[in-house]
Amino acid sequence: MATTTTSTVTTIAAQAYHVLKINGYSNTLKAGRHHPLSSCPFSAGGHTWHVSYYPHGCRDSNKDCISIFLVLEDIVTEEDVMAKATFSLLDRYENPVPSYTYHTELRNFSTSSGRARGFENFIRRDELERSEYLNDDYFAVAAHVIIPKEKPSVVVPPSNMHLHFGDLLVSKEGTDVKFLVGGEMFAAHRLVLAARSPVFKAELFGPTKKGTIDAIQIDNMEARVFKALLEFIYTDIWSEIGHGKDNVAMAQQLLAAADRYGLQRLKFVYEDKLCNHIDTCSVSTMLVLAEKHHCCKLKEACSTFLSSMSPPIVEDLNSSIFGSELEKTVSSSENHESQINRTDIRIQPWQNADV
Structure with a gap:
């Protein structure tokens, strides 16, 4: 039986692309268990967001992994906020690494249902430390946030020209x-x-x-x-x-x-x-x-x-x-012969993320 691949067309109201630069990876490992470090806040779709980075994972079950989350900072009382996030580990030239790109679905962010969405097992620490993506105690993760105007309703095949x-x-x-x-x-x-x-x-x-x-x-x-x-x-x-x-x-x-x-x-x-x-x-x-x-x-x-x-x-x-x-x-x-603005985000060890 043949299988088909489809994608959802989303009318975009706003989007933001931010690079979380972990400069001093070994120092972040000194943070306590389950203790997140957060990026500087950024805006998308009229709301304020930040990225939370857990060097020791967010649970005991993933203590050997790095966890990454998109967090809505605003207190939402009237309705949920719909958002889609893509997290990509970057190589030394800041190109996304296909095998380490993760997509969250369009999900509700609200006070009642939780203001964080992401990946508990983004990458194992020992795998990161052996890889070429950690250079001079530095690595980077890109967060691409999309805020849709409306719920996606049309399903079309992806472009394969x-x-x-x-x-x-x-x-x-x-x-x-x-x-x-x-x-x-x-x-x-x-x-x-x-x-x-x-x-x-x-x-x-x-x-x-x-x-x-x-x-x-x-x-x-x-x-x-x-x-x-x-x-x-x-x-x-x-x-x-x-x-x-x-x-x-x-x-x-x-x-x-x-x-x-x-x-x-x-x-x-x-x-x-x-x-x-x-x-x-x-x-x-x-x-x-x-x-x-x-x-x-x-x-x-x-x-x-x-x-x-x-x-x-x-x-x-x-x-x-x-x-x-x-x-x-x-x-x-x-x-031998209209882009999205990229904003660097520095880790602030003294700023805790409420996830």
């Missing part, structure tokens, strides 16, 4: 153009490429369009980079940056490739991510990359990093950037 286009790319059905990149052949659809990239549109349909040649050769790009580029064009999904120099180099190449083909969204994504991977070994390459591809945010991040270093090291780095290393760095870069 990206899956259909991804299948189209994989199956190669109806492809009408081929690319030779780094010794590998890639088949694609002219209309899809033209719809997503102004550069591909000019190359495939403009006055200087390429004719019916066997394959269009793309130089100065690795096959894996072009493959990732195609996957983004078809699905609007990008690869995350892992650890290690090779992963950072891949991100640098994807930024350059995105700029080359006018994919501004992808370019901004990797510019933002690379800002978190600047060190003494990479800052010269990053700065040249920022200059060449007009990445103001990355350039600013490099400048901030350099200004935080001692003068002798900065002088050495400047020499490598603007001296004989410049040509080498440029060559390396070529070859």
Whole structure:
């Protein structure tokens, strides 16, 4: 028997997105059992809320877990408050971790039925402590709160357009153009490429369009980079940056490739991510990359990093950037070529949460 997946359409009256930053995780473990720490209050839907964090769990049965709750601070007397909350553990770059994203249903928050909704077993402490999500005694949890205007009544399938286009790319059905990149052949659809990239549109349909040649050769790009580029064009999904120099180099190449083909969204994504991977070994390459591809945010991040270093090291780095290393760095870069406001919330150990 086939199963179907459905989602509920909610007319949103208000929403808020807050990041609870636990800076000093080990210190929070000194709190007593069942003792919650709370975030600063925030507003959504005309009400005041906060997030409660229990480092030792909220019950004896989950004392080895971390508990997270959304708490309504207001005293509600006339009617219940409907709200939906999503809690996501964030990685070191503050991207939600899919396997640690939890959704509460649309629930009533009231004085009589309770003013807290959340998860008693959000994550085991030992699992968090072994994971990459705890870095330098710091981790973060995002809380996304939605206040609906009315009770949801329409059930529709979730959007899966990206899956259909991804299948189209994989199956190669109806492809009408081929690319030779780094010794590998890639088949694609002219209309899809033209719809997503102004550069591909000019190359495939403009006055200087390429004719019916066997394959269009793309130089100065690795096959894996072009493959990732195609996957983004078809699905609007990008690869995350892992650890290690090779992963950072891949991100640098994807930024350059995105700029080359006018994919501004992808370019901004990797510019933002690379800002978190600047060190003494990479800052010269990053700065040249920022200059060449007009990445103001990355350039600013490099400048901030350099200004935080001692003068002798900065002088050495400047020499490598603007001296004989410049040509080498440029060559390396070529070859590997309405939002919701985010508010940081600091834990206040002296503020207790009434859950």
